Amino acid sequence: MHTSAAIDVAAIKADFPILGRSVHGAPLTYLDSAATSQKPAAVLDAMDAYYRETNANVHRGVYELAAEATDRFEAGRDAVARLVGAPREGVILTKNASEAINLVAWAWGVRNLRPGDRVVVTEMEHHSNIVPWQIVAGITGAEVAFASVTPGGELDMDSLRGLLTGPVRMVAVGHASNVLGTINPVAEVARLAHDAGALCLVDGSQAVPHMPVDVPALGCDFYAFTGHKMLGPTGIGVLVGKVDVLEGMEPFLGGGEMISDVTTAGSSWAQLPWKFEAGTPPIAEAVGLGAAAGYLAEVGLDAIRAHEVDLTGHMLDALAEVDGITVYGPRDPEARGGAVSFSLPDIHPHDIAQLIDRDGVCVRAGHHCAKPLMRVLGVGATARASTYLYNSREDIDTLVRALGNARAMFK
Amino acid sequence: MGGLDDLYQELILDHYRRKRGEGSLEHPSVAVDQHNPLCGDEIHLELGIEDGVVRDVAHTGQGCSISQASVSMMTEALRGRTLDEALGTVEHFRLVMHGDEAADEDRLGDAVALEGVARYPVRVKCALLGWMAAKDAIQTYRGNGNGDGDDEEA
Numbered sequence: 001m002h003t004s005a006a007i008d009v010a011a012i013k014a015d016f017p018i019l020g021r022s023v024h025g026a027p028l029t030y031l032d033s034a035a036t037s038q039k040p041a042a043v044l045d046a047m048d049a050y051y052r053e054t055n056a057n058v059h060r061g062v063y064e065l066a067a068e069a070t071d072r073f074e075a076g077r078d079a080v081a082r083l084v085g086a087p088r089e090g091v092i093l094t095k096n097a098s099e100a101i102n103l104v105a106w107a108w109g110v111r112n113l114r115p116g117d118r119v120v121v122t123e124m125e126h127h128s129n130i131v132p133w134q135i136v137a138g139i140t141g142a143e144v145a146f147a148s149v150t151p152g153g154e155l156d157m158d159s160l161r162g163l164l165t166g167p168v169r170m171v172a173v174g175h176a177s178n179v180l181g182t183i184n185p186v187a188e189v190a191r192l193a194h195d196a197g198a199l200c201l202v203d204g205s206q207a208v209p210h211m212p213v214d215v216p217a218l219g220c221d222f223y224a225f226t227g228h229k230m231l232g233p234t235g236i237g238v239l240v241g242k243v244d245v246l247e248g249m250e251p252f253l254g255g256g257e258m259i260s261d262v263t264t265a266g267s268s269w270a271q272l273p274w275k276f277e278a279g280t281p282p283i284a285e286a287v288g289l290g291a292a293a294g295y296l297a298e299v300g301l302d303a304i305r306a307h308e309v310d311l312t313g314h315m316l317d318a319l320a321e322v323d324g325i326t327v328y329g330p331r332d333p334e335a336r337g338g339a340v341s342f343s344l345p346d347i348h349p350h351d352i353a354q355l356i357d358r359d360g361v362c363v364r365a366g367h368h369c370a371k372p373l374m375r376v377l378g379v380g381a382t383a384r385a386s387t388y389l390y391n392s393r394e395d396i397d398t399l400v401r402a403l404g405n406a407r408a409m410f411k
Numbered sequence: 412m413g414g415l416d417d418l419y420q421e422l423i424l425d426h427y428r429r430k431r432g433e434g435s436l437e438h439p440s441v442a443v444d445q446h447n448p449l450c451g452d453e454i455h456l457e458l459g460i461e462d463g464v465v466r467d468v469a470h471t472g473q474g475c476s477i478s479q480a481s482v483s484m485m486t487e488a489l490r491g492r493t494l495d496e497a498l499g500t501v502e503h504f505r506l507v508m509h510g511d512e513a514a515d516e517d518r519l520g521d522a523v524a525l526e527g528v529a530r531y532p533v534r535v536k537c538a539l540l541g542w543m544a545a546k547d548a549i550q551t552y553r554g555n556g557n558g559d560g561d562d563e564e565a
Contacts, residue, residue, distance in 0.1 A: 350450050350475035350537065351419075358415055367451040380451040380473045409419055410476075 006306035009392045015040040026360030029398045034339040034386035046291035076290030083293040085214040089272040092239040097205045098128040100224035100239035105132035107252040115141030118168040122147045124177045127369040129203045153180040153329040164196035175207035180329030181336035190219040212301040232292035236285035253278035304389045308338040311387045338387035349383040355406035417527030427476040432486030441552040445544040456544040482541025484522035508535045
């Protein structure tokens with residue numbers, strides 16, 4: 001098996017039980033990590049052990065079990081905080097990245113946006129970084145403006161700058177595109193947003209799993225990501241916020257856990273981060289996410305990034321050999337992540353995904369929850385292969401062979 | 412190849428390559444748009460209705476082989492049917508796709524070849540796209556105040 005200088009892929013694969021299974025009699029070739037990642041045994045074991053050994057509600061009981069559960073839950077938060085270099089009180093655990101962005105749109109947006117104010121997003125955003133702003137714009141009378149994407153698949157900075165005038169209040173941008181792979185210059189975007197008097201939110205769902213991310217160094221006010229794309233379980237996401245900005249905000253959801261006091265006359269709020277965590281949190285999921293963050297840190301995000309640059313370069317080269325193929329996004333593997341969208345003439349992406357599944361190859365087909373970008377690209381759907389630390393160059397060669405088999409079918 | 416043989420059989424691929432009814436009508440009685448939010452497939456469907464009978468069916472759009480072959484087959488299955496017969500045929504096809512009825516070739520024509528799609532739940536929506544557009548079109552036509560004996564253009 002190919003081993004890049006950065007990563008021993010065989011050893012990594014062995015950590016992921018599911019990668020040992022077959023599909024339709026073929027070994028599993030999983031190339032859909034941009035949709036969700038697979039989980040190492042370390043994550044599965046941590047969640048299993050939590051339920052078997054220490055399950056109790058957190059921040060409530062005085063008994064030993066409850067104290068242990070609370071410790072493991074909060075240790076999960078600490079592991080995530082360390083991974084992204086953020087102080088723990090600014091690390092809010094949510095249901096997923098969408099909820100993290102909705103938290104900001106509702107708790108900050110509804111109270112701060114006024115008629116005529118502008119929220120700037122980009123044409124390459126996932127729907128989760130568009131729709132919450134459209135909903136809140138509908139309530140407040142603000143407008144949502146879209147910065148363009150260049151024909152090469154990069155954020156058009158001139159277009160962005162052109163929108164950063166007048167009453168712009170929020171700039172919400174993805175760190176890495178789930179369709180094009182493009183890595184956006186988010187530190188520069190945050191600086192431009194602040195110069196224009198706006199706050200900046202970054203959707204890091206496709207970045208945190210794949211590269212070193214130091215959130216405070218980026219300078220953005222909010223940074224959202226999700227657990228299940230970074231080797232953790234579903235049902236948990238993260239909002240990292242600047243502590244002073246979060247302090248100045250009212251809560252999003254109300255309920256248990258997030259209060260300091262409740263009287264018949266009103267309520268007061270818990271300290272950060274719990275002010276934004278209403279109800280019993282995803283406890284086992286936080287334990288699992290903590291284990292995932294620990295696993296990523298142990299392998300090293302620099303090594304993971306170097307490995308994926310190598311894989312992406314190989315994927316772009318290998319796909320370029322496929323007759324008639326269109327590959328979207330930047331050509332330079334250093335300028336992009338490992339999500340590679342493509343289309344073939346005469347075979348719809350949905351058929352590509354169905355046909356290569358018989359060779360055990362998992363890719364996504366569709367609009368990737370990025371319909372505005374699909375319209376810019378002039379397509380209804382694309383197929384997308386996306387890599388992660390457990391993929392090898394051989395996985396990509398298997399994809400290319402499977403595409404050939406699919407093609408033969410449609411001849 | 413395994414279980415995909417029935418999904419990608421030659422008759423289906425033939426309809427995909429040579430779509431029946433592709434294009435537009437000069438004077439459609441009713442026109443509707445449908446899309447599949449799951450995969451982005453889109454269809455624009457036009458019906459020509461005279462004396463309560465579907466005289467012509469035309470479609471444009473984009474989609475996978477299953478959705479495109481299915482709408483192609485549907486144009487043949489619906490042409491010449493009364494509106495009630497057409498709605499009944501659509502409902503029959505829907506039940507076939509959900510595995511609740513065996514496909515009746517007299518009603519579905521070539522679309523019986525799609526019976527195997529029922530085993531691929533994700534693809535059922537692809538196969539149904541055009542048929543749901545036809546149902547919508549007939550209901551829209553009637554909702555516009557057209558009686559079945561009425562040959563006015565909507």
